[in-house]
Amino acid sequence: MQIKAYKFRLYPSALQQKQIIKQFVVCKEVHNIVLEQSLNAQVFNRRDLYTIVKDIKTTCPSYYYLVHSQALQNVADRLSKSFASTFRRAKERANGAKVKLGFPRFKSHIRSMTYPQSGFRFVNERKISISKLGNIPIVLHRIPKGTMKTLTIKRNAAGQWFATFCCELPEKHLAPLSPLDEAIGLDVGINKFAALSNTEIIQNPRYLMKSEQKLIRLQRNLSRKKKGSKNRLKARFHLALQHLKIRNQRYDFLHQTSTKLIRRYRHIVVEDLRIKNLVKHPNLAKHIHDASWGNFVRMLSYKAVAGGGFLEQVDPRYTSSTCCNCLARNKMPLNKRVLTCHVCDFVCDRDVNAAVNIFNRRAGRARTHTPADRVTSASSPKLVSELNEPGTIVGNTTLSS
Template identity: 35%
Template sequence: MLVRMNYKYEMFPNEEQMQLLDSWLSICRQQYNSALLDKQRFYQKNQMGLSRTQLQKQQKADKQKIPFLKTMPSQPLQEVFFRLERAYKNFFEGRARYPKLKKHKDYNSLTFTQFGIENRHVKNKTTGEVKRRDVRYAASLDESNHLLISKLGAVYVNFHRPLEGKVKQVIIKRQGHRWFAIFSVERHVNETVEFPVQSTGIDVGIQKFAVLSDGTTIENPKFLLKVERKLKRAQKKLSRMKKSSNNWKKQRQNVQQLHIKVANQRRDFLHKLSYRLSKTYKFVFVEDLMIRNMVKNRHLAKSIHDAGWGAFGNMLDYKCNNNGGKLVSIKPHYTSQDCSGCKARVRKSLSVRTHVCKSCGTILDRDHNAAINIEAAGLALFDLSPTA
């Protein structure tokens, strides 16, 4: 079975290349905003949508009138309309708000949808003769593993780990003052993996990040809480400065770097944890939590976002699939209330952290009890026994 994976590496363009990449991002952002306004005007006038192909045809005509559109490769320009199409689809399916105009900070990546060198038939325009030859796309790698981008040149990429699989596309992303290349590769799943343990249930929380059904506790690192005071001081200092001044721009970058550091720490923690779990357990059972509804509680929203439950679930899902395992979501109804020993329902408030069953005498940590119930519900779906 083939799966898609992303590999992220830092790239180091020179000053001239960074300026060119920044100008390309500005052009793509301008095209996105222009296309969004065109779609709105077209709908108001004709009561029907403007399709992606129509926008692409208009862009092709615009290239003859607007010279700076020819200063960058065509693939990232065309991909702008795919993004807009996805934004509308997400809105109509209830997954996102209505698309809005992008600011400078909102548009920070370029996508090259074709990558590498392909051997194909090419027709000579003058003679009509057809020959097979190698065709290099706008983005590819050279022999020294430099990223070659059309109209930009070679850029050094720090390949700190092997790039495994066939590269299908690459995304160039600006993050603060750093640049990254994200390679989307296609690779085979190893379906003959032998797992040390058959299954586990996971109950995520705020005080403890997660508790497994075998009693293993994973502490919550609370990265945001650790830098919250420093972040508040930096934001307060920024608010007192004159907007758009040089000092304001420097301080804004300092605030941005603090947020980036917290995000990187959280992502690193979640990647390592999800990888370890996906390599250990064939079946991983988790609660199907409605996180979007849970964060409406203003007392818990910050802690839930800091824990990163949603990102953890996404990482665990694709890592389990890639390693030959399976992540299964279980309905969360009464997993904390029901006794894992006798199945009796023991009512308790959220503040009660210990499960005490008067029917069978079971005394467990509340989250450990829930994790056992989650695993039991998951095993019942596959007709498996805990000792299988």
């Protein structure tokens, strides 16, 4: 089974918004009560936490009757999950791993609420009925597939409301996407978003860079406003909206690009990058965040599975500096964009060379012929010149085949 989340925009009335926020406050209080009592009693498993929630019915009945009972239970669920992961990390630390313990904390606010099984139903395609809140207009811009399991209500920093449904789908729920068992190597970068082992290039849209001046202006605007003032609230809202816009642009690009790739290639090979370590780089961090490789690889992975394909992660070491023609190691500082092999005189774009190396490191499964196979076996000058041609730009346009 694969769990897929569908997110839809909600439009609660002013009164309903107030009610939901009140419920969030109750959830926060319950979270803090359960955390405190479980620490006092030293009980951390789910069933004990449920008992504490049930006791709230007698100790604070006003809380209990304001929120759907299962949504309250879910507060305990979340807490027991974070206890469990704390204990898991403690074990890892005992075995010598360098991880933070991350103990659950007391909260000052909670921004979402989950209905695990019941408490919601669709009235029609434009309205959803939620327990203790009534009918709320919803925009179903697509039809959720599979069996609906949970509903989460959430408000983002820009004050927009969303309903997220987690649905259970069979592992392979999409029709096979690519007719051929084709494989491709992919090298992600900053100058170019990605280079493919068939010499195609996907340009980096750099949404953050494009809006950076605007963000700086909005941030300055915010810091000039008096603390606690209405104007400060407004400025904060405008800033949040701009950040949201960049995020949406980025996600849109990532979704479109990953879907296009999955439709063409059954077997995708990428580098196994430790993004957390890369992000520590002082100059590149924001570019790496902007490119969101981690999200991209995650999308490729679950979309590949859904379409019957698979994603393979290979050793990332020396992919840029190894000549893909003769496997000799070359000196490749970051600013050198073209590889000229000192052994075999092979000339190739830096990123395409890396993509071909990544492609060649794949496991034996689904071995097929892509243009990259020709490139790697190429010693004839004709193919070398082919590599020097500017690759197909995939960016915002459609992938050409």
